[in-house]
Amino acid sequence: QVQLVESGGGLVQAGGSLRLSCAVSGGTLSSYDMGWFRQAPGKDREFVAAMSRRGEDTYYADSVKDRFTISRDNAKNTVCLQMNSLKSEDTAVYYCAATTSGLLLWSDEYKYWGQGTQVTVSS
Numbered sequence: 742q743v744q745l746v747e748s749g750g751g752l753v754q755a756g757g758s759l760r761l762s763c764a765v766s767g768g769t770l771s772s773y774d775m776g777w778f779r780q781a782p783g784k785d786r787e788f789v790a791a792m793s794r795r796g797e798d799t800y801y802a803d804s805v806k807d808r809f810t811i812s813r814d815n816a817k818n819t820v821c822l823q824m825n826s827l828k829s830e831d832t833a834v835y836y837c838a839a840t841t842s843g844l845l846l847w848s849d850e851y852k853y854w855g856q857g858t859q860v861t862v863s864s
Contacts, residue, residue, distance in 0.1 A: 742767050743765065743766070743767045743768035743773075743839060743852075743853045744765070744766045744767050744853075745763055745764070745765055745837045745838070745839060745853055745854060745855035746763065746764045746766075746855055746856070747761060747762065747763050747835065747836065747837050747855040747856065747857060747858040748761070748762050748763075748764070748858060749761040749762050749858060750835060750858030750859045750860045751859075751860070751861070752861045752862075752863065753827055753860075753861070753862055753863070754862070754863050755827060755828055755829055755862055755863065755864045756826060756827065757827050757862075758823070758824060758825045758826075758827065759824045759827065759860060760821060760822070760823050760824070761777070761821065761822040761824065761835055761837075761858060761860070762819055762820070762821050763775070763777075763819065763820040763821070763822075763837030763855060764818065764819055765818045765819070765820065765839065766818065768839075768853075769815075769818075770794075770813065770815045770818045770819075770820070771794055771795065771815040772794065772841065773794055773839040773840060773841060773853075774791065774792070774793050774794050774839070774840050774841070774842075774843065774845050775791065775792055775794075775811075775813060775820045775837065775838070775839055775840075776788065776789075776790065776791035776792075776837075776838045776839075776840065776845055776846075776848075776851060777789040777790045777791070777811060777820075777822045777835060777836065777837060777838075778835070778836045778838060778848055778851075779831075779833035779834065779835045779836065779860075780833055780834050780836070780857075781830075781832060781833040781834075784833075786836070786848050787802065788800075788802050788846050788847070788848065789801070789802055789805055789809065789822070789835070790802070790805065790809055790810075790811040790822060791811065791845035791846065792811045792812070792813055792820070792845075793845065794815075795815075796812075796813055796815075798845075799811055800845055800846060804830075805824075805831075808824065808825050808826045808827075809822060809823065809824050809825070810822070810823040810825075811823075820837060822835070824860070827860075827862045828862060829862050829863070829864040830862075831860060831862050832860060832861050832862050833859075833860060834857040834858065834859050834860075835857060835858050835859075835860050836854055836855055836856075836857045837854070837855040838851035838853060838854045838855070839851060839852065839853040840852060840853075
C-alpha cells in the first residue's frame with residue numbers, strides 16, 4: 742500500500758517562501774507520476790503542479806507558474822514543491838498525490854493521496 746506524507750507547511754508572510762515535501766513509502770516512486778493539489782476553504786480542490794515519473798515533463802497551474810517549482814528525487818522517494826513569492830490566495834491545504842494513469846492534470850486520475858499540509862499566507 743503506497744503511503745504519502747506531506748510536511749513543510751506553515752504560516753508565512755506574503756512574499757515569503759515555503760518548501761513542501763512528500764515522502765513516499767510502500768512503493769517505488771519512479772513508478773508514479775506525481776502531483777500537488779490544493780484546496781482552500783469553501784473551494785474545490787485544484788491542480789497546482791505535476792511531474793512525470795522520470796522528471797522529464799512538468800506542468801503548472803497558471804496561477805503558480807514562475808513562482809512554484811516541483812522536483813523529485815526517486816532515489817530518496819521524495820517529491821518537493823518549492824513555493825516562492827507567496828500570496829494570500831495561495832492559502833490552502835496542499836496535497837501530494839500519485840498516479841499511473843498518465844493523465845497528470847486531473848485529480849480524479851490520482852489513486853494515492855497524502856493527508857495534506859496547511860499553508861497559510863498572511864498579507
